[in-house]
Each structure stands twice: as structure tokens, then as C-alpha cells.
Amino acid sequence: MLNGLWLGFFLVAAVSAFSRWLAGGDASVFAAMVESLFGMAKLSVEVMVLLFGTLTLWLGFLRIAEKAGLVELLARLLTPLFRRLMPDVPAGHPALGLITLNFTANALGLDNAATPIGLKAMRALQDLNDKPDTATNAQILFLVLNTSSLTMLPVSIFMYRLQQGASDPTLVFLPILIATSIGTLVGFLAVAAVQRLRVWDPVVLAWVAGFSVLLGGFMALLGGMSAAALAALSSLLGNLVLFGLILLFVAVGALRRVPVYEAFVDGAKEGFEVAKNLLPYLVAMLCAVGVLRASGALDALLGGIRFIVESIGWDTRFVDALPTALVKPFSGSAARAMLIELMKTGGVDSFPALVAATVQGSTETTFYVLAVYFGSVGIQRARHAVGCALLADFAGVLASIWVCYWFFG
Numbered sequence: 001m002l003n004g005l006w007l008g009f010f011l012v013a014a015v016s017a018f019s020r021w022l023a024g025g026d027a028s029v030f031a032a033m034v035e036s037l038f039g040m041a042k043l044s045v046e047v048m049v050l051l052f053g054t055l056t057l058w059l060g061f062l063r064i065a066e067k068a069g070l071v072e073l074l075a076r077l078l079t080p081l082f083r084r085l086m087p088d089v090p091a092g093h094p095a096l097g098l099i100t101l102n103f104t105a106n107a108l109g110l111d112n113a114a115t116p117i118g119l120k121a122m123r124a125l126q127d128l129n130d131k132p133d134t135a136t137n138a139q140i141l142f143l144v145l146n147t148s149s150l151t152m153l154p155v156s157i158f159m160y161r162l163q164q165g166a167s168d169p170t171l172v173f174l175p176i177l178i179a180t181s182i183g184t185l186v187g188f189l190a191v192a193a194v195q196r197l198r199v200w201d202p203v204v205l206a207w208v209a210g211f212s213v214l215l216g217g218f219m220a221l222l223g224g225m226s227a228a229a230l231a232a233l234s235s236l237l238g239n240l241v242l243f244g245l246i247l248l249f250v251a252v253g254a255l256r257r258v259p260v261y262e263a264f265v266d267g268a269k270e271g272f273e274v275a276k277n278l279l280p281y282l283v284a285m286l287c288a289v290g291v292l293r294a295s296g297a298l299d300a301l302l303g304g305i306r307f308i309v310e311s312i313g314w315d316t317r318f319v320d321a322l323p324t325a326l327v328k329p330f331s332g333s334a335a336r337a338m339l340i341e342l343m344k345t346g347g348v349d350s351f352p353a354l355v356a357a358t359v360q361g362s363t364e365t366t367f368y369v370l371a372v373y374f375g376s377v378g379i380q381r382a383r384h385a386v387g388c389a390l391l392a393d394f395a396g397v398l399a400s401i402w403v404c405y406w407f408f409g
Contacts, residue, residue, distance in 0.1 A: 063267025
């Protein structure tokens with residue numbers, strides 16, 4: 001699947017570029033594509049530099065948590081649920097605890113912590129894989145739920161809006177929460193349908209119902225808070241949880257007589273090795289994405305969508321937000337740049353900017369995550385992971401548009 005996808009990016013880019021040259025006389029497109037190709041190769045190395053430090057730090061702390069038995073404890077707590085969702089993963093396997101930590105970090109907007117934990121979880125699942133180049137059902141479910149990007153505290157979106165002069169940076173909090181929940185639910189149901197998971201099992205239903213009650217209560221509590229209080233709580237809770245996890249790992253490790261320094265260094269060495277193996281996969285995917293964007297293919301798609309929407313007679317305000325939605329699965333930095341540009345040109349509280357901010361907060365860089373997570377363990381056959389992940393993204397985008405018309409239309 002990844003082979004065909006990667007080749008498809010280049011073929012679509014080539015068709016778009018030759019069309020611009022032969023039909024429009026724009027020969028500069030080839031220079032732009034070559035420039036983007038080398039620019040993305042440079043960006044891959046810059047991303048790797050950041051990943052080296054982050055992975056080394058967090059896998060060091062995670063090794064302390066493992067030695068202290070915290071990961072095993074989380075795995076035991078979730079065994080009844082994951083026995084049904086991931087029947088191929090043995091009860092109490094360390095991967096289950098790591099998956100829980102990864103979802104918690106993602107939900108709180110702690111991206112720097114979530115990625116190293118997620119890579120550790122993927123490597124733990126790979127230990128159970130009897131076909132090392134092919135993704136297992138458990139790995140696919142984990143990746144799709146990861147790319148669906150369930151985020152309860154989108155602190156980065158608040159920061160972007162604040163930087164652009166928004167009087168209420170947290171205005172999009174509830175829309176993002178609703179849209180990201182819908183995207184995650186659709187992604188889960190898509191994988192469940194393909195893998196024939198027992199969704200109607202009483203244990204699964206109990207967990208889903210419990211999560212829904214907690215999420216609804218959380219939304220009700222935060223919905224009544226002022227913008228200033230909400231922004232303060234978002235920042236405090238995110239940083240408190242992040243530092244609290246570190247203190248918990250170190251304190252429990254010390255109490256259980258774990259040599260915490262030696263354990264940290266041991267885990268940090270593993271982080272260095274994981275990061276080193278990611279570069280070829282990042283270069284391959286980001287360069288393909290860069291060529292596709294520079295060819296003008298995405299701009300042509302956007303123009304076609306606008307024409308169709310106008311022909312139907314629908315409101316076209318949301319179309320200006322679609323560049324963020326179209327680019328987000330490929331490049332988080334490009335989507336962020338498009339969001340900020342839209343805020344500057346159209347106004348930070350304009351309807352398209354609000355839609356784009358909601359999309360940015362409720363979707364994930366799907367192909368980047370695919371390249372990093374599967375690349376870290378050498379998986380080349382993604383099976384149904386790409387389709388289910390993109391379906392979750394599509395649901396998140398549609399939900400973002402719908403909820404913004406509901407809140408701001």
C-alpha cells in the first residue's frame with residue numbers, strides 16, 4: 001500500500017506539472033518541484049534532530065516506568081478491554097500500558113511526549129508480529145486511533161490564535177473537542193468493521209459508555225468557564241500532567257529500588273537507535289509530499305471543489321479553509337502555515353479561519369505518522385491502515401465544517 005501511495009504522489013505531481021507547462025506555459029513549476037524536493041530532504045533532517053532529543057529523553061523516563069512496574073500495571077487494568085479489541089495481544093502485555101500512556105498524552109495535547117511513547121508501543125507490538133514487514137491488526141488499530149487525534153486540550157491552537165490577536169483564543173475549544181471525538185469514533189468503527197471486532201461486547205460497550213459520560217461531563221464543566229479561565233486551565237493541566245508523569249516515574253522507581261539513572265540512560269540509548277532508523281522513511285514520504293504540493297495538484301483540487309460547491313448552491317465560506325484540511329494529512333508544518341496565513345489575510349475570527357483552526361486541532365498528519373510509526377519497525381505493507389486512517393481524517397474534516405456552522409454560522 002505504501003509503495004503504491006508513494007509512487008502515486010509522484011505520478012499525480014508529474015501529470016499536474018506537465019499540464020501547467022503544456023497548457024499554461026508555466027515552466028517554472030519544474031524548478032519549484034526540484035526546490036521542494038531538496039527543501040523537504042533538508043526538513044527531514046531538521047525533524048530528525050528534534051526527534052533525537054525528544055525520543056532520547058522520553059524513552060529514558062519510560063524505561064524507569066517499565067522497571068518500576070507502572071507500564072505492567074496499566075496493561076493489567078486494560079486487559080479486559082484490549083482482550084476484545086486486540087485479541088492477538090496477550091493479556092498484560094507491556095504494549096497495552098504504553099498504548100494507554102500514548103492516548104493520554106495525545107488527549108492532553110502533549111505531542112512531544114506522545115510520539116516517543118507511541119513508538120515504544122509500536123515496537124512492543126512488533127515483538128508479536130510473525131510477519132515483520134506487514135502490519136498486524138493490533139498495530140493498525142493503534143495507528144488509526146493515534147491518527148484520529150482525540151484531543152481534549154488543543155493548547156497549540158489556542159497559542160496560534162493568541163499570536164494572531166484573537167480576543168478569545170479558546171473560542172474553538174468545544175468545536176475541536178466535538179470534531180475530534182467524531183473522527184476518533186469513525187476511525188475506530190472502520191477498523192472494527194474490517195477486523196470484525198466485537199464492538200457490541202458488554203465490556204467494550206461499558207468502556208465506550210464510560211468514556212462518553214466522562215467526555216460529556218468534561219465538556220459541560222469547561223463549557224461554563226470563562227475564556228481566561230479555560231486558557232489558564234489548559235496550560236496548567238497540560239504542563240502539570242507532563243511534569244507529574246516524570247515525577248511519578250522517578251518517585252515510584254526510587255521507592256521500588258530501581259537504579260533510576262542507569263535505567264534512564266539505558267532507555268535513552270534505545271531512543272537514539274529508534275530515531276536513527278527513521279530518517280530514510282521520513283525523507284521518502286516528505287519529499288513525495290513536497291513535490292505533490294509544488295506541482296499545483298492540491299490547488300487544482302481546491303478549485304474543482306469550489307466550482308462544485310458553487311454549482312450546487314451551497315455556502316462556499318468553508319472552501320477557503322480546505323487547504324489546511326487537504327494538506328494536514330501530509331504535512332503538519334504546511335497545514336500550520338496555511339492556517340496562520342488564513343488568519344492573517346482573512347481575520348483570526350473569520351469563519352474560514354475558525355473552520356481551519358478546528359480542522360487543524362481535530363485531524364492528524366496521517367502520512368507522517370504512518371512513515372514514522374511503521375518506519376520505526378520496518379513495516380512496508382500497511383494493509384487497511386491507510387484507508388481507515390484517511391476515513392477518520394475525512395470524518396474529522398466534515399465534523400469540523402458542520403460544528404463550525406452550528407457554533408459560528
